[in-house]
Amino acid sequence: MPAELKGLNEECGVFGVWDDSQAAQRTYFGLHSLQHRGQEGAGIVVKSENGRLLAHKGLGLLSDVFDRPEYLDELVGRSAIGHVRYGTAGSRGIENIQPLVFHYLDEDIALAHNGNLTNAVSMRRKLESDGAIFQSNSDTEVLMHLIQRQKQPKFADRLKASLREIRGGFAYLILTKDAMYAALDPNGFRPLVIGQLENGSYIVASETCALDVVGAKFLRDVQPGELVQIDDSGCHISKYTNDTQLAICSMEYIYFARPDSNIYGVNVHLARQQMGRQVALENPVDADIVVGVPNSSLSAASGVAQQLGIPDEMGLIKNQYSSRTFIQPTQELREQGVKMKLSAVRAVVEGKKVALVDDSIVRGTTSRYIVRMLKAAGAKSVHLLISSPPLKYPCFYGIDIEHTRELMAANNTVEEMREKIGADSLHFLSLPGLIKSIGLKQDEPNDGLCVAYFDGKYPTPLYDYEDGFETPKTADDHALSASVKQHQVI
Structure with a gap:
């Protein structure tokens, strides 16, 4: 664990x-x-x-x-x-x-x-x-x-x-x-x-x-x-x-960077689009339409639609003036944040088998609410495709994952996650599929990507974390149990 x-x-x-x-x-x-x-x-x-x-x-x-x-x-x-x-x-x-x-x-x-x-x-x-x-x-x-x-x-x-x-x-x-x-x-x-x-x-x-x-x-x-x-x-x-x-953070390509940015020669939008194609290739679900979770998943959704040969529809609308839900400090506020930022388009999803595309699952709060919202809008079924592997491990290099116990994939099987989210099926992109989709083609482990969030193999020693330092509970200090020594370092 x-x-x-x-x-x-x-x-x-x-x-x-x-x-x-x-x-x-x-x-x-x-x-x-x-x-x-x-x-x-x-x-x-x-x-x-x-x-x-x-x-x-x-x-x-x-x-x-x-x-x-x-x-x-x-x-x-x-x-x-x-x-x-x-x-x-x-x-x-x-x-x-x-x-x-x-x-x-x-x-x-x-x-x-x-x-x-x-x-x-x-x-x-x-x-x-x-x-x-x-x-x-x-x-x-x-x-x-x-x-x-x-x-x-x-x-x-x-x-x-x-x-x-x-x-x-x-x-x-x-x-x-x-x-x-x-x-x-x-x-x-x-x-x-x-x-x-x-x-x-x-x-x-x-x-x-x-x-x-x-x-x-x-x-x-x-x-x-x-x-x-x-x-x-x-x-x-x-x-x-x-x-x-080189071990560039794979989450830059999956989520953080803007789609019009290029990182080490790879365009972020095209990489996300290829992730969508790959997850659909690996998991060819039976669906009528593709709906991407705005905004970071729209590129992947277009790739899923291309691979499945079905329309890419705007079944979800985002309020552009709401903040990212994962920064909210409590579960109640996170759920309220999701309600503020997204709404379903009934005219698009009603009576349809929906292939819902998202870039990742952290706590599962957003996914659970969106699936419920789509079904309330009349979707016949919702098949959730995630354009990255299950996020199971913390990041030590600058991305905020507060508690591993809150990472849904770290504590549940895919089937348990599907049941809790309420989707008719749940599919993740494979790790080899992610590396292939980004396509850095560097002569380094994992083609020059850091994928430790998915496999727990960190590119460097973890120093203070391995040494079990206990620090003040301030935002930019760090507390970690000695069990991190169990993580592999490549």
Whole structure:
């Protein structure tokens, strides 16, 4: 039985621009395109003419944080980094909203992070014992304290040395008076890309959709173990470690990334569409129509319809102004959230055998409600096809799965899940089918994908989690029982 987890870190989005006259405004638009990666807080930091860093950040959506024109107008500077945050319950203080800004005698430094460090607790304890004082309970701050303790004269060298001390999943953006730095962990768990505007300004962002929105040309993906330094002389790329193995998070393709984004050359929409084709190929259900759960499952639904040769219908309508249900803190609120966000189209589903397509099942709350809703609208039968394998294991690299006991597939057989959900049949995409559908074709285990959520085989040691560290029950700290040692590491 997988270990129970509380307070896994967030899935976030980062965006940065160097040497652009509209740096703050450009960052705002870039972050807006990444809003799906975090809705709990947002912030932008710019480098002013005198090298000092100016920040504005707050709780809520980007439009809530920057709800007055002067908030952006006051961020005057030619370089900026920004962050949108998805945090877990209990971590909603302003002190955890990024980018974090550190004021030193000689310069200011801003830091934004997407991911989760697996040795953050032990590193923090060591740093605190050496006199470090933390201003937040986020593991993001660990890196800055490490940098300040290095002895190399150049900032880039201190940064590289520090990156070699941390473990887990991370995509960092760092802004100083002289440069903007981007760094990716040795496994590339989180996506990170480089682009360039027509005026020559460089952009770094979590997804290519952000490049498209601001009119930047895609240059390349940041590769595992790379450090990118962008300054007035251009873009310089080096390695801080050669011990790398690509293991990009498969949930980026399944759920998190925007369908118009490309990750390591694979378009997210086309990958999801192929997942739909594959799950229908593996499970050819008897249905009249296909209905996808909006919005992240619509691409997979089109693939199911193509494979089954039946219409892809809009049988569910989503209220675009409701939040994701899995972030609600209680079961009652989650169920209410589902009711607020979805409704069935009776004219479409009544009297029909429905192939319902969703990207994943976490707790089963949404699936159970949707099946019940479709049948109440007159559906003759509902066959649920999931375009990913059963989600059974926690993630340690930056995706929030709060309690393994709440993962439906970790505690039930497929037949038990079908019965609890109320579907006439329930089918999951096979793990080989998922890997084939994404089609990275990398010379790495699982074609360069991390699929530990499905098979429990983690690409790296789990460090603090394996060592049984017990930590304060705050959002960005981590508690894990020693039973995680039973998990396999490949």
